[in-house]
Amino acid sequence: xxxxxxxxxxxxxxxxxxxxxxxxxxxxxxxxxxxxxxxxxxxxxxxxxxxxxxxxxxxxxxxxxxxxxxxxxxxxxxxxxxxxxxxxxxxxxxxxxxxxxxxxxxxxxxxxxxxxxxxxxxxxxxxxxxxxxxxxxxxxxxxxxxxxxxxxxxxxxxxxxxxxxxxxxxxxxxxxxxxxxxxxxxxxxxxxxxxxxxxxxxxxxxxxxxxxxxxxxxxxxxxxxxxxxxxxxxxxxxxxxxxxxxxxxxxxxxxxxx
Amino acid sequence: xxxxxxxxxxxxxxxxxxxxxxxxxxxxxxxxxxxxxxxxxxxxxxxxxxxxxxxxxxxxxxxxxxxxxxxxxxxxxxxxxxxxxxxxxxxxxxxxxxxxxxxxxxxxxxxxxxxxxxxxxxxxxxxxxxxxxxxxxxxxxxxxxxxxxxxxxxxxxxxxxxxxxxxxxxxxxxxxxxxxxxxxxxxxxxxxxxxxxxxxxxxxxxxxxxxxxxxxxxxxxxxxxxxxxxxxxxxxxxxxxxxxxxxxxxxxxxxxxxxxxxxxxxxxxxxxxxxxxxxxxxxxxxxxxxxxxxxxxxxxxxxxxxxxxxxxxxxxxxxxxxxxxxxxxxxxxxxxxxxxxxxxxxxxxxxxxxxxxxxxxxxxxxxxxxxxxxxxxxxxxxxxxxxxxxxxxxxxxxxxxxxxxxxxxxxxxxxxxxxxxxxxxxxxxxxxxxxxxxxxxxxxxxxxxxxxxxxxxxxxxxxxxxxxxxxxxxxxxxxxxxxxxxxxxxxxxxxxxxxxxxxxxxxxxxxxxxxxxxxxxxxxxxxxxxxxxxxxxxxxxxxxxxxxxxxxxxxxxxx
Numbered sequence: 001x002x003x004x005x006x007x008x009x010x011x012x013x014x015x016x017x018x019x020x021x022x023x024x025x026x027x028x029x030x031x032x033x034x035x036x037x038x039x040x041x042x043x044x045x046x047x048x049x050x051x052x053x054x055x056x057x058x059x060x061x062x063x064x065x066x067x068x069x070x071x072x073x074x075x076x077x078x079x080x081x082x083x084x085x086x087x088x089x090x091x092x093x094x095x096x097x098x099x100x101x102x103x104x105x106x107x108x109x110x111x112x113x114x115x116x117x118x119x120x121x122x123x124x125x126x127x128x129x130x131x132x133x134x135x136x137x138x139x140x141x142x143x144x145x146x147x148x149x150x151x152x153x154x155x156x157x158x159x160x161x162x163x164x165x166x167x168x169x170x171x172x173x174x175x176x177x178x179x180x181x182x183x184x185x186x187x188x189x190x191x192x193x194x195x196x197x198x199x200x201x202x203x204x205x206x207x208x209x210x211x212x213x214x215x216x217x218x219x220x221x222x223x224x225x226x227x228x229x230x231x232x233x234x235x236x237x238x239x240x241x242x243x244x245x246x247x248x249x250x251x252x253x254x255x256x257x258x
Numbered sequence: 259x260x261x262x263x264x265x266x267x268x269x270x271x272x273x274x275x276x277x278x279x280x281x282x283x284x285x286x287x288x289x290x291x292x293x294x295x296x297x298x299x300x301x302x303x304x305x306x307x308x309x310x311x312x313x314x315x316x317x318x319x320x321x322x323x324x325x326x327x328x329x330x331x332x333x334x335x336x337x338x339x340x341x342x343x344x345x346x347x348x349x350x351x352x353x354x355x356x357x358x359x360x361x362x363x364x365x366x367x368x369x370x371x372x373x374x375x376x377x378x379x380x381x382x383x384x385x386x387x388x389x390x391x392x393x394x395x396x397x398x399x400x401x402x403x404x405x406x407x408x409x410x411x412x413x414x415x416x417x418x419x420x421x422x423x424x425x426x427x428x429x430x431x432x433x434x435x436x437x438x439x440x441x442x443x444x445x446x447x448x449x450x451x452x453x454x455x456x457x458x459x460x461x462x463x464x465x466x467x468x469x470x471x472x473x474x475x476x477x478x479x480x481x482x483x484x485x486x487x488x489x490x491x492x493x494x495x496x497x498x499x500x501x502x503x504x505x506x507x508x509x510x511x512x513x514x515x516x517x518x519x520x521x522x523x524x525x526x527x528x529x530x531x532x533x534x535x536x537x538x539x540x541x542x543x544x545x546x547x548x549x550x551x552x553x554x555x556x557x558x559x560x561x562x563x564x565x566x567x568x569x570x571x572x573x574x575x576x577x578x579x580x581x582x583x584x585x586x587x588x589x590x591x592x593x594x595x596x597x598x599x600x601x602x603x604x605x606x607x608x609x610x611x612x613x614x615x616x617x618x619x620x621x622x623x624x625x626x627x628x629x630x631x632x633x634x635x636x637x638x639x640x641x642x643x644x645x646x647x648x649x650x651x652x653x654x655x656x657x658x659x660x661x662x663x664x665x666x667x668x669x670x671x672x673x674x675x676x677x678x679x680x681x682x683x684x685x686x687x688x689x690x691x692x693x694x695x696x697x698x699x700x701x702x703x704x705x706x707x708x709x710x711x712x713x714x715x716x717x718x719x720x721x722x723x724x725x726x727x728x729x730x731x732x733x734x735x736x737x738x739x740x741x742x743x744x745x746x747x748x749x750x751x752x753x754x755x756x757x758x759x760x761x762x763x764x765x766x767x768x769x770x771x772x773x774x775x776x777x778x779x780x781x782x783x784x785x786x787x788x789x790x791x792x793x794x795x796x797x798x799x800x801x802x803x804x805x806x807x808x809x810x811x812x813x814x815x816x817x
Binding site for chain 1: 423
């Protein structure tokens with residue numbers, strides 16, 4: 001082992017090593033004070049403090065919605081909403097995590113509903129009670145225009161509701177804050193599904209391909225590839241015609257395997 | 259926020275050497291690529307897949323003698339959390355069902371839906387929430403030969419060539435044959451695919467594809483798929499009972515040696531319970547959170563190889579577990595983004611990789627594995643990495659070069675998500691470089707399955723990242739979301755058929771195979787107090803563990 005190698009002490013996995021002199025700041029986890037490094041995310045600071053997550057931790061990358069967190073900073077009345085894995089600690093923050101929030105989800109048959117205001121009203125009638133306070137939007141850690149999509153859904157503009165809610169990670173912060181007790185994220189999921197299924201034109205070009213596969217069209221061709229030796233496969237691989245980046249008029253010369 | 263003063267000082271060196279590097283770049287002068295011999299040398303010394311240290315032969319079980327990473331052999335050569343007698347298992351039985359699915363990600367949920375469609379009552383158990391899985395983290399897309407100029411034939415060639423011709427052929431045939439069926443299934447379930455106004459699916463190329471067949475749903479395709487599958491399973495809750503925060507810790511067998519359900523641990527109440535089932539599907543995902551050789555990972559919190567351990571003890575051999583995909587450029591700073599992926603596009607647009615002295619040390623477009631090995635060498639052997647305040651090491655990826663090579667605004671235009679992700683922490687990557695280090699991305703190997711998603715243990719099926727063979731030694735982008743849906747569906751359908759043909763009810767269950775595994779451990783001279791499955795990674799600091807005077811750790815979990 002060289003000298004240089006000996007000096008390198010690196011962190012492994014998700015456990016950080018702190019050099020001498022790292023500044024610690026007080027944070028309050030459910031009211032109890034812990035001193036944690038100022039550069040850490042809330043999620044890692046809670047682990048640094050000694051907790052092991054069973055709840056409130058999933059992808060650790062801002063997309064799964066497991067770690068919604070609510071906090072205030074001492075001396076400031078404002079409530080803040082965030083994802084613990086994406087937010088750096090602040091001195092004197094008082095935080096709690098919300099691993100679950102009750103929300104009734106209306107069951108439906110995707111083949112039997114349609115993309116209309118009636119579907120929305122039938123499944124989620126409480127939508128009409130929206131008081132337009134915009135608290136849902138202010139509490140969204142993904143910066144989604146939540147109230148806008150709720151209003152779009154109310155009007156029957158399902159396409160807009162689907163589009164506006166696309167980034168939703170279903171953490172539930174919106175529904176935890178709503179004075180009208182709306183269950184936004186389930187409503188949004190319904191809108192996205194019925195929009196994609198009933199409003200967007202279906203992929204007609206896919207249907208003959210699916211029918212061909214169901215008829216077993218590619219069974220023999222694939223069987224032959226499965227039985228081919230490596231040399232043959234290498235030859236076929238190298239000889240593949242490459243579809244160009246700009247391929248609007250492109251047709252391959254070899255058509256027998258299409 | 260942003261870079262520390264120490265790091266900003268180092269960045270001055272990067273800025274100082276940038277004009278000269280840009281001049282070279284404009285003249286088309288690249289850092290000298292490695293020769294084939296040079297590649298082999300750096301791979302053999304520094305790539306975790308090739309290095310002799312950091313891996314060892316597993317001493318017991320159906321893949322005895324195979325060489326795997328130490329961290330993985332450690333969990334294979336571990337004791338069970340507990341051994342329970344048949345009579346006790348009987349008392350612990352809380353559920354009986356036709357199909358049990360272990361794992362609540364994309365593969366598990368697809369399996370549950372298909373098992374239900376084929377007339378079965380299903381229990382799906384998952385140790386975190388339904389949908390907390392690598393599935394939601396997949397951004398790029400899902401492959402499938404949906405276009406007229408493409409077919410499963412070309413998809414097959416692309417997959418097997420990408421896997422260096424090592425893939426299990428029957429699995430590749432299943433993957434590519436079913437791909438358009440899966441795309442159509444997802445469309446029918448209401449997935450918001452990116453489409454042209456006339457409904458035609460938009461497709462792009464991915465690395466190693468001969469035809470455009472990458473389908474997407476914005477830049478969060480995996481999340482979109484997970485949301486739809488989960489929503490649909492909730493519509494069918496009369497038949498699909500989802501048990502969250504329930505960790506499977508062992509497969510159970512009946513007197514004939516068939517898989518007959520599993521033993522579970524409720525992490526909150528610390529109770530054990532048994533689910534008896536006619537057929538069991540393992541869909542527990544990969545092993546990124548074992549942090550092979552200390553690597554950070556792109557994987558979710560629960561990726562601790564549990565299903566591999568349980569399946570191996572039940573008698574299922576491993577396939578391709580020697581092979582792991584490391585992405586060369588994972589985030590090394592800021593800490594909150596550790597291990598997250600930075601796309602190859604950044605290097606494709608012209609950004610140099612630089613050491614702490616702002617010198618180039620590698621050609622930027624080497625194959626993924628070679629690029630990773632060169633970065634590791636620069637940091638570990640030559641000591642020329644940049645060390646962060648949280649003890650990370652990395653090298654610079656000089657993204658501001660893109661602004662000069664491609665024109666002002668190019669970074670924001672070409673890399674919008676990355677730009678925002680760093681801006682959140684006060685780092686403008688159009689003005690300052692990124693700090694990167696290889697990150698553990700994907701487990702190429704896993705449990706051995708047939709194209710029916712069956713294992714060699716009757717009644718035990720498996721699907722998704724917990725299986726091996728589909729991708730051989732290298733997976734192409736867009737084929738993991740396809741893998742989980744194709745084989746998840748096949749596992750669910752075939753598990754249902756198996757359950758429907760099952761004669762009578764499930765009899766008494768036992769853990770005899772685990773007992774035998776323990777004896778094999780002893781006979782092989784493995785004397786250990788390690789416990790697996792880990793269930794969760796343990797990120798507790800040593801300073802805290804030293805003071806936890808009465809705490810036991812079972813695997814990664816406090817008990």
